[in-house]
Amino acid sequence: GAVVSQHPSRVICKSGTSVKIECRSLDFQATTMFWYRQFPKKSLMLMATSNEGSKATYEQGVEKDKFLINHASLTLSTLTVTSAHPEDSSFYICSANDGTRAGIEQFFGPGTRLTVL
Amino acid sequence: AQSVTQLDSQVPVFEEAPVELRCNYSSSVSVYLFWYVQYPNQGLQLLLKYLSGSTLVKGINGFEAEFNKSQTSFHLRKPSVHISDTAEYFCAVIKGGSEKLVFGKGTKLTVNP
Numbered sequence: 348g349a350v351v352s353q354h355p356s357r358v359i360c361k362s363g364t365s366v367k368i369e370c371r372s373l374d375f376q377a378t379t380m381f382w383y384r385q386f387p388k389k390s391l392m393l394m395a396t397s398n399e400g401s402k403a404t405y406e407q408g409v410e411k412d413k414f415l416i417n418h419a420s421l422t423l424s425t426l427t428v429t430s431a432h433p434e435d436s437s438f439y440i441c442s443a444n445d446g447t448r449a450g451i452e453q454f455f456g457p458g459t460r461l462t463v464l
Numbered sequence: 465a466q467s468v469t470q471l472d473s474q475v476p477v478f479e480e481a482p483v484e485l486r487c488n489y490s491s492s493v494s495v496y497l498f499w500y501v502q503y504p505n506q507g508l509q510l511l512l513k514y515l516s517g518s519t520l521v522k523g524i525n526g527f528e529a530e531f532n533k534s535q536t537s538f539h540l541r542k543p544s545v546h547i548s549d550t551a552e553y554f555c556a557v558i559k560g561g562s563e564k565l566v567f568g569k570g571t572k573l574t575v576n577p
Contacts, residue, residue: 353507379563390554390569391508440507444563451496451515451558453565455508 350374351443353456360431361464368426368459370441376421378446381453382414385438397424431463466490466559470568478576479547485540485571487555494560497538499529502552502570511553514538525549550575 350373360366370380379398383391395411397403397418405411413435415427424443428435438460442453467490477483489495496515500508512523519531529540538555555568 351507381565390567393564396564438505442508442565451563452498452510452513454510455500457507458505460505 349445349454351377351441351454351456353441353459355459356457357460357462359462359464362432363430366428366431366461368428368439368441368461370424370426370443370456372422372443372445372454375443375445375454377424377443378421379444380418380424381442382416382424382426383440383442385440385458387438391440394426428461431461433463436461436463466492466495466557466562466566468555468557468566468568470553470555470571472571473569474572474574476574476576477545480544482543483541483545483549483573485553485555485573487538487540487568489536489538489555489557491536492559496558496560497529497531498556498558498565499523499527499538499540500554500556501525502554504551508554511540545573545575547575547577549573 352371354369382394385391394409395403395405397416399418399421403416418424440458442455444453469488471486498513499511502508511527512521514521514531522528527542553571556565
C-alpha cells in the first residue's frame, strides 16, 4: 500500500518550453502533496505544499509563476515548469500523505529527472 | 526553525562491518523522526520512523535507530552491512503541529568488499 507514482521519470526539453510532471497516489487519497527539488549530491528542498482543491503554499524563494502546482483531485497533483531554462534542470520528487495520524508519514514518488537544453 | 544535522557527509565501511550514521535535530517540544534511503536516480524509501513509544525503533533491511531526547539525536545503526546498502541516507524531522519534513544534508554510505 501507499504507492506514489510520478510521470514522466525522465524528460529532456528545449529552453523556453513548459514541462508538466504528474504525481499520483495509487492506492490512497492524498489530502496533502508536497513537491521537492533535489540538486546533485544535495538534500531535498521543499518547494511547495498543496492541498486538494486549494492553492498551493510555496516556500520562500520559490517562484510560484514559474512552478505551477495544481492539486485537482485527491489522487493527482501536477507541477508545471513554465518557460524552462537550463538552471531548472534538476531531480523533482513528490510525496503525499493521507491526512490521518499515520499521515505524518510522507510517501515518496520515484522522482522525475528534468534536463533543459 | 527546525534543523537537522547529519555530521558525516560520507561514511566508507567494509562489508559485514557495523555502521552508525549520526543525526541530531534542534530541540522542540515534540518531534517525529525519520530515516530515508535513496538509491541513485530513485525516490526516497522509508527505513524507519519514530512517532512515540519505545525509543528503539527497528526498520527494514536490518536497520535500527534510537531516539535520545536528552541528546536530541536519532542515530541509525546496522550491525553488519552489505554491498547493497551503498546509498544516500537522509535523516528528517517533522515538528509537532507541522506537516513539513525537514531533511538533513544526507550521508553517503559506501560499503566496500
